[in-house]
Amino acid sequence: MSSSSQTIERVLLQNIEDGDRRKFIAKSNDADSGGGARDLRFRPETEFLPLFRRMFPNKTIKTRKAKGVTSQIEVLSGTVTWNEPTGDKSATMEIWPATDARPNECRIARISEFALDGLIQNDPNGGRSVFMMFQQANGDIWLYFTTETSLLTQNWDPKIKKFAQDWFDDGCKSAFLDLVTKEQYPHV
Amino acid sequence: MSDANDILDLLENRRNVLLAGPPGTGKSMLLSEVASLFEAKGHSSTPIHKPGAPVPIPPTPTTSLPGSIGTSTNRKVFRCVLHQSSKYRDFLTGVMPDVRTGTPPGTFRITEGILYRASEYAKQPDSAALLIIDEINRGPTVQVFGGAIVAIESDKRLAPDGKSTPATQFFDLINPADGDLIEYAFPSRLYILAAMNQADVSVEPLDVAFLRRWAPFNLEPKSSVLRAHFGVAATPMASLPPSPSSADDVSEAAIQAFDAVNQRIALGRGPEFRIGHGVLMANNAKPSNVADALAHFATAWRTVKNHIDEAFFGDVRGTAIALNADRGIAGNPYSLEETSFGDAPRAMINGPVSIDASQVYDLFVALSQKAV
Numbered sequence: 001m002s003s004s005s006q007t008i009e010r011v012l013l014q015n016i017e018d019g020d021r022r023k024f025i026a027k028s029n030d031a032d033s034g035g036g037a038r039d040l041r042f043r044p045e046t047e048f049l050p051l052f053r054r055m056f057p058n059k060t061i062k063t064r065k066a067k068g069v070t071s072q073i074e075v076l077s078g079t080v081t082w083n084e085p086t087g088d089k090s091a092t093m094e095i096w097p098a099t100d101a102r103p104n105e106c107r108i109a110r111i112s113e114f115a116l117d118g119l120i121q122n123d124p125n126g127g128r129s130v131f132m133m134f135q136q137a138n139g140d141i142w143l144y145f146t147t148e149t150s151l152l153t154q155n156w157d158p159k160i161k162k163f164a165q166d167w168f169d170d171g172c173k174s175a176f177l178d179l180v181t182k183e184q185y186p187h188v
Numbered sequence: 189m190s191d192a193n194d195i196l197d198l199l200e201n202r203r204n205v206l207l208a209g210p211p212g213t214g215k216s217m218l219l220s221e222v223a224s225l226f227e228a229k230g231h232s233s234t235p236i237h238k239p240g241a242p243v244p245i246p247p248t249p250t251t252s253l254p255g256s257i258g259t260s261t262n263r264k265v266f267r268c269v270l271h272q273s274s275k276y277r278d279f280l281t282g283v284m285p286d287v288r289t290g291t292p293p294g295t296f297r298i299t300e301g302i303l304y305r306a307s308e309y310a311k312q313p314d315s316a317a318l319l320i321i322d323e324i325n326r327g328p329t330v331q332v333f334g335g336a337i338v339a340i341e342s343d344k345r346l347a348p349d350g351k352s353t354p355a356t357q358f359f360d361l362i363n364p365a366d367g368d369l370i371e372y373a374f375p376s377r378l379y380i381l382a383a384m385n386q387a388d389v390s391v392e393p394l395d396v397a398f399l400r401r402w403a404p405f406n407l408e409p410k411s412s413v414l415r416a417h418f419g420v421a422a423t424p425m426a427s428l429p430p431s432p433s434s435a436d437d438v439s440e441a442a443i444q445a446f447d448a449v450n451q452r453i454a455l456g457r458g459p460e461f462r463i464g465h466g467v468l469m470a471n472n473a474k475p476s477n478v479a480d481a482l483a484h485f486a487t488a489w490r491t492v493k494n495h496i497d498e499a500f501f502g503d504v505r506g507t508a509i510a511l512n513a514d515r516g517i518a519g520n521p522y523s524l525e526e527t528s529f530g531d532a533p534r535a536m537i538n539g540p541v542s543i544d545a546s547q548v549y550d551l552f553v554a555l556s557q558k559a560v
Contacts, residue, residue, distance in 0.1 A: 008235040008245055050474035053419030074434070083239070097476075134245070136237055144244055157235035157245045158228070179235070181417050182217060 005138035010055055011160060012048075013167055014040060014174045016120055016129040016145075024117035039107040040131070042174045045098045047185045049106045051176050052076050052095040055135050066099060073097050075109075080133070082116065082143035093141070116143065123147035128168070190234075192221040195405055199318070199379040200254040202403035203342035206324070207383040209407030211495070212464025215383045218407070219320050222381060223265040226257065226318045256348065256377050260316035266306040267320045270327035276334045279303040281362045298364045303336065307378050311350065316377040324382035330395045335359035339374050341401050348376045386460040387499070409450055409464045414443045417469055428553050438481035441552035442468060442488070448556045449492065452510045453499055461499040467491045482545035489543050489551070504535045512555050513537055520554035521547050 014020075023038055042048040056076035064073050076095040081088055094109040120129055127148030135141045150156075151164035159177075163184065167175035170186040177184050195218070198205045209215055235245045257263070268278075276282055279301040286297040300308075303319060310317035330337065336359055338344060344357035352358075352373060361372035382402065384394075415422055418439035424447075425440050432438045450462040468488045475481035500506035505524070508514045513522035522539035543551055 006237040006239075008237055011245075046474065046476050046480075049476050050417075050419050054416060088239075134237065142237065142239075142244070150243070155243050155246050157247050159235050160245050181413070183417075 005136060007137040008134050008157075008160075009137050009180050010051065010135040010176065010178050011163065012042075012051065012133040012174070012176045013164065014042070014131045016131050017173075020131075021117065021120060021129075023111055024114075024120065025112055038110045038112040039096070040111045041102065041105040041107045043105040045104045045106040048174065048176065049095075049097060051178060051183075051185075052106065054178065054181075055133075055141060056093070056095055057139070064096075064099075066101070078139075078141060080114075080141045080143050082114075082119070084119070114143075116145070119145045121145045121147045121150070123149050125149045127152075130164075190221075191218055191405075191407075192225050195222050195381065196225060196257060197254050198403050198405060199381060200257055201342075203345065203376075203378070204340055204380045204402045205382070205405055206399070206402035207381065207405050207407065208386050208460075210387060210409060210460060210462045210464045211385050212466030213407040213409055214413075214464065214466060215385070215407060216322065219322065219381065219383055223267070223318065223320060225253065226316075226379075227263055227265055257316055257379065260314055260377060262312065262315040263318070264306075264309050264315075265318045265320060266302050266309075267322070268302045269322045270324050270329060270332065272327055274327040274332050276332055277301060279332050280334065280336060281364050283362065298362055298367055300364050303333075303380075304361075304364075307374050310375040310378040311346075316379065318379045318381060321380065321382040323384060325384040325386075325388060325394050330398055333398070335361075336374070337398060337401065339372075340380060345374050345376045345378070350375065387458075407464075408459075409446075409462050411443050411447050411465065413465045414439075414446065414468055417465075418443070418474060428556065430553075432478050432481070432549050435475045435477055435481040438475070438478060438485060438549060438552075441549055441556060442485045445552035445555035446492070448512075448558055449496070449510060451558075452512075453496065456503075456506045456509060457499050463492055463495045467495070479545070482548055485552070486543055486545045486548040489548055493543070504537060508535065508537050511537070511539075512557060513539070515557075517554040517557055519550035521551055 020040065023040060053076060056078035058077045060075050060077065061072050062075045064071050074097065077092055079090050080093045081090045091114055093114075096107050096109045098105050120131075123129055124147070130146045130148060130151065132144040132146055133141060134144070148168060151161065152168070156164070159179070163175070163177040166184070166188045167186065172186050175185055195205055195207070207215055207218065234248055236248055237244055238246055277284055277299045281301060281304055282299050283296050284299055286295040306317040306319040309315055333340070339357040339359050341357070343355050346356055347353050356373050358371040358373045360369050362368075363370045412422065418436070420436050420439050420443065424444055428441050428444065429437055432441070446465070446468060453462050468485070470488060470491070475484045496507060496510045500510060505514070508522070508524040511522045512520055514524040516523070521543060522537055525536050525538050527534050527536060540547070
């Protein structure tokens with residue numbers, strides 16, 4: 001694979017809190033962790049859903065039932081890959097739009113089905129545990145787990161390092177950098 | 189290769205580059221990108237995934253920057269914006285009243301303008317300077333450069349070792365050190381990147397003799413950037429739905445209207461009068477539902493409409509054609525009316541002063557229609 005096809009186009013980061021860790025094993029249904037037991041949520045949807053649209057090429061219309069009301073929603077999907085000690089693994093990831101109960105929060109659906117919990121990194125200095133998703137120029141999407149200490153001190157590309165620093169400075173839960181459209185959240 | 193890298197290559201080869209493009213095509217962003225690459229030695233301009241590495245996105249090896257830019261250890265970017273009050277002394281050197289605290293009334297001092305400072309920086313060993321001049325056509329450009337206009341040419345600079353060559357062009361300059369007139373020439377590692385909007389009708393065109401001393405780099409409006417920004421399909425939808433059912437439908441209509449309007453502007457006034465994609469991306473907004481999308485594009489349309497009015501100022505029929513108002517298209521809030529002033533035929537455009545969100549989709553559908 002050529003290096004140009006592996007050029008990074010988009011990076012997404014999310015702080016994995018205790019409630020999120022339980023989502024990775026489908027045991028989070030408490031209010032503090034954001035309701036749904038298996039979904040990683042991203043807010044504001046107005047920022048993150050357009051990013052997901054650029055990352056995930058497939059769109060399907062699905063029926064969602066909530067409190068007896070049926071509605072049609074657009075679900076994004078695409079293949080994601082991650083590395084495990086036994087080698088690379090791939091699966092189809094779905095992105096769902098916000099629900100009435102949690103408006104302006106789009107989500108990665110059923111993260112628990114990916115069995116990623118063993119890959120989550122604990123920060124040696126008590127900093128953030130970070131879920132990272134990045135897309136290459138060839139469209140491939142990779143999942144990765146790292147820590148605040150790693151992002152700030154290890155040998156990351158300076159653009160990634162600066163993006164992470166901006167995110168840590170802001171303190172919000174999720175962040176993205178789109179190197180194609182030059183967009184970044186949180187805005188700096 | 190990115191536009192920024194192309195510009196750096198051009199700077200290395202020609203020393204002076206003139207970036208031109210309609211408003212909203214990303215000139216300012218590109219200037220910043222070039223400045224960032226120049227100072228950062230091209231480092232990390234393209235993060236690359238290294239599967240299996242301890243850190244999956246390590247720094248990209250330094251550096252692909254060309255020639256003397258790439259080999260200079262010390263680099264500095266100088267920035268300025270030209271305006272109607274810009275003077276030769278602001279760029280090179282000159283005499284001005286010294287009103288600094290502690291100086292007696294009536295004292296004068298010699299200025300060190302930004303081109304002079306950049307030049308002096310680049311004259312240091314192992315050093316390169318990039319001077320960025322934005323809005324270069326919004327001031328008395330030729331006067332500002334004065335006698336330096338010939339000396340900026342790449343083959344009329346000093347040699348890389350600082351010595352003069354038979355082709356080196358010297359010009360007179362007030363030496364800030366002692367006030368004497370000296371013969372001055374520019375160093376080899378001084379790079380000048382200027383930007384302008386050619387269609388800026390508030391200023392005079394640049395002198396041709398001045399222009400030929402710059403390598404041109406032109407930017408175009410790109411609907412592909414809009415498609416990526418709003419997350420819609422890379423190719424235009426064959427036919428727009430009569431009413432939008434999603435934010436994507438509104439974005440698609442806006443992008444098709446943007447393309448069609450720009451095509452008509454290019455025909456009527458020239459390609460330099462088109463408007464850039466950035467105008468639809470104001471505030472970095474990415475609407476997620478129909479209502480937000482309509483509101484966003486209704487606001488963006490005001491800027492496009494003002495641009496059309498300015499580009500076709502005094503030309504009612506040209507404005508009408510740009511707005512597709514001359515073809516009786518149903519749903520178009522604008523229409524051309526043929527009337528008279530006494531015996532003289534006149535034309536006028538009927539339509540709302542500003543388009544609200546409820547009208548903007550129909551407007552975009554009408555604007556996107558092309559002449560058969």
